[in-house]
Amino acid sequence: MTSDVHPAPTGGPRKGWPLWEVFIRARRGLSHQHVGSLHAPDADMALRNARDVYTRRGEGVSIWIAPSTAITASSPDEKDPFFDPAMDKAYRHPTFYDVPEGVSHL
């Protein structure tokens, strides 16, 4: 009943509640997708807030919450060295297979 297993992350905004990232699985068989972020005092409340903010219209069957401070993001400045070299290597793309009919989430 208490939330001591999920302490709030430190280093959030100086005033108010810390920020959390929300990931929702739309249905079984799909992976969790990032849908947005929200404020909450701790992880348990973040989960409940995510339920209210992001699944009001039956959008999901599962929710993951992660403190925004736990996300390490690639920098826009490093876009070229990170992603450009992949563009001209056609052999990395699975374009030589036929995708069977009816497989919608490959």
Place this chain on the structure above:
Amino acid sequence: MTAASLSSQPLDNDDIDQADIDQAALATYVLGLGDDALIVAQRLGEWITRAPQIEEDIALGNIALDLLGQARTLLGYAGEVDGNVTGMPRDEDDLAFLRDEREFRNVHLVEIENGDFAVTMARQLIFSSYQYELYTALLTSIDPTLSALAGKAVKEVAYHRDHATQWVLRLGDGTPESHERMQAALDQVWPYVEEIFDTADTADILAALPGIAADPAALRPAWSRYVENVITTATLSVPTPTWRSRGGRSGYHTENLGHLLPEMQNLHRSHPGASW
């Protein structure tokens, strides 16, 4: 149309039970449940744009809309059943917007002002825990409308109860100030608890509806177990009030309802039949 005149008509087997039911008692019982849900929904709606965070705004708005949905079903049903007695069926809007204070049958708990966030959470803990036990009991009601509503509503109020529980735990077991204010909030709303489970005003109605209505007195042990566990886990204490409210189910209300109704009813009364 009275129960006596109904029973003189040819009926098939499915209708016999319905004809034996005291329609006036059923209408009064359902009206009380509907008014509880309607008035607390209106109170929660007052938090929108005023909650501590936008996330909480949405949470309280969701809960209010769940309760409004329950109220619509209950008031619609009450108006229909009452029409069997009076010959003048009323719809949900007639009952919500065209009755005056003395005709409302809600308990006083739901009409008291929101106060600070702690007071609202104290009220929500009491009320949603009561509704959880109520709808759980109504799941086995022989009245198909009530049991169908209970099946849907019990999942909604399980979430409402959890929402209030989470906040009472955090405020009670939070900072010295939040603890003090949460305890003050419980002390403020506790005098309204007794009335919810009191059957003094409704004994005749409950006796007329065996297997249909849920006796509120029978809901109390499970309610107490849950609520007292939350309060003690939150390092708070269960208040021992020196007075108690009474009379809501008979139509006697506090001044608060007199202020709430004009705001809730103004639009419908100014523009009869207005719709989206």
